[in-house]
Amino acid sequence: xxxxxxxxxxxxxxxxxxxxxxxxxxxxxxxxxxxxxxxxxxxxxxxxxxxxxxxxxxxxxxxxxxxxxxxxxxxxxxxxxxxxxxxxxxxxxxxxxxxxxxxxxxxxxxxxxxxxxxxxxxxxxxxxxxxxxxxxxxxxxxxxxxxxxxxxxxxxxxxxxxxxxxxxxxxxxxxxxxxxxxxxxxxxxxxxxxxxxxxxxxxxxxxxxxxxxxxxxxxxxxxxxxxxxxxxxxxxxxxxxxxxxxxxxxxxxxxxxxxxxxxxxxxxxxxxxxxxxxxxxxxxxxxxxxxxxxxxxxxxxxxxxxxxxxxxxxxxx
Numbered sequence: 202x203x204x205x206x207x208x209x210x211x212x213x214x215x216x217x218x219x220x221x222x223x224x225x226x227x228x229x230x231x232x233x234x235x236x237x238x239x240x241x242x243x244x245x246x247x248x249x250x251x252x253x254x255x256x257x258x259x260x261x262x263x264x265x266x267x268x269x270x271x272x273x274x275x276x277x278x279x280x281x282x283x284x285x286x287x288x289x290x291x292x293x294x295x296x297x298x299x300x301x302x303x304x305x306x307x308x309x310x311x312x313x314x315x316x317x318x319x320x321x322x323x324x325x326x327x328x329x330x331x332x333x334x335x336x337x338x339x340x341x342x343x344x345x346x347x348x349x350x351x352x353x354x355x356x357x358x359x360x361x362x363x364x365x366x367x368x369x370x371x372x373x374x375x376x377x378x379x380x381x382x383x384x385x386x387x388x389x390x391x392x393x394x395x396x397x398x399x400x401x402x403x404x405x406x407x408x409x410x411x412x413x414x415x416x417x418x419x420x421x422x423x424x425x426x427x428x429x430x431x432x433x434x435x436x437x438x439x440x441x442x443x444x445x446x447x448x449x450x451x452x453x454x455x456x457x458x459x460x461x462x463x464x465x466x467x468x469x470x471x472x473x474x475x476x477x478x479x480x481x482x483x484x485x486x487x488x489x490x491x492x493x494x495x496x497x498x499x500x501x502x503x504x505x506x507x508x509x510x511x512x513x514x515x516x517x518x
Contacts, residue, residue, distance in 0.1 A: 228466055230491050231452065275321040275357070275496040276308050278341060279334045283325035285396045289384070289423060291456035297327055305337060309344035312352060320345060321380075321496045323357035328396070333359060335367035342374035353377040355419070355502075357495060363401045365408060372412040378447070378502065379409040380419040382495055383440070386432040393426055393461065407443045417485070417505060421449035421495045427464040437479055447486045447502050448479050451493035467491065 282297040283290070312320055322341055327334040338356055345352055355378035361367035372379065387399040402420075410418050420440050424433065433450075440448060450472060455463050472489045479487035486502050 228468075228491075230469055231454070231466070275323055276311075276341075278304060278308070278322060278324040278337050279327050280325060284328040285326045285394075287384075287394050287397075288461040289393055289426065289453060289456075291460070292325055297325065297329070300330070300334075300337065302340075305341035305344045308341050309348040312345055313348040317349070317352055319353045319355070321355045321357060323380075323496075324359065326359045326396075328362060332364060332367040332370060333361035335361055335364075335370040338371045339374050342371075342376060346374075355380055355496070357382070358405070360397060360401050360405050363398075363404065368405060368408055369412060372409060372416070375413060376416060378417045378419055379406075379413075380421075380447075380495065381405045381409070382421045382449075383436060384421070384423055385426055386422075386428040386436050388432060389426055389428060403439060403443050406440070406445055410444045417446040417502070418444065419447035419449070419502070420445050421451070423451060423453040424467050425453040425463050425465050426461060433475065434478065437475075437482060437484075441482045441484065446484065446505070448484045448488070449493055449495050450475050450479075450487070450489040452491040 279300070280298045282293045282295050284294070284297060286294045308322070322338060324334055324338065335358075338358065342354055342356070345354055354376045356371055356376045357380040358368075358371060360381065381402060383399065383402045384397075385393045390397060390399050406418050406420060409416065422428075422433065422436060437448065452467055452472075453461075453463060455461065469491060472491060472493075476487045476489035479489065485505055488502070
């Protein structure tokens with residue numbers, strides 16, 4: 202059940218008319234510059250050289266130019282074919298390829314070549330595997346620690362079908378940030394995430410914090426799929442009740458005409474109001490904006506903790 206909250210459930214007035222949706226127009230604030238910089242081209246070359254996938258490409262992230270341009274990326278483990286069929290996701294659905302046991306080594310070598318100080322690791326869902334692919338997350342974390350011991354790591358994991366042992370496999374390697382996205386509000390799960398369960402996602406986040414209290418936990422939602430304002434606030438309250446530290450909120454953008462339609466565009470003012478509410482709820486970091494995606498500014502979020510290495514004065518909360 203959603204946690205009860207005592208905040209004003211009324212959203213601020215927005216100045217973008219829903220009528221524009223039927224005309225195929227997007228608001229000006231959703232325009233992102235085309236990716237083109239020397240660092241972007243260099244990173245693209247490294248990904249192809251080592252046969253690696255990134256969620257930046259597979260999910261058509263609008264921030265790919267900005268993030269790759271400053272030398273950060275989210276590595277997509279376990280191939281580029283998912284066993285689930287979420288209505289919002291551009292990643293292919295089908296029968297995944299065999300596990301590539303050398304992938305952790307290639308990722309670590311790329312991290313070393315780029316001299317990255319923070320890395321995000323995510324994956325497709327691999328429900329056909331006994332542990333959902335948790336062992337590849339763990340192996341990649343170990344290799345990164347071996348090659349770049351000072352590099353912080355965020356893992357954006359699937360729910361592993363609620364397998365507690367799989368979650369332990371990942372958490373044993375002590376990632377600085379454990380991210381698992383709730384994606385939408387409970388009422389819309391059947392349509393948006395038919396193979397997922399809202400209580401199971403909350404349980405993953407609660408268990409991760411219980412396993413390693415020093416790790417930051419993180420979750421995110423896409424807005425514009427038909428959720429109501431009060432439902433957004435209820436999910437935010439549920440996440441805080443699960444001791445989640447970091448929250449990301451962004452606008453859903455339809456990857457193709459075969460995916461779920463956009464029901465509504467949220468304005469920058471509305472995202473700013475949600476950020477204010479989230480900070481009042483007690484989240485340590487709220488990244489809220491039309492173009493925000495789960496890994497946006499993740500390198501900055503990692504500075505919230507170096508597992509106690511930062512002086513108290515450097516801690517913002």
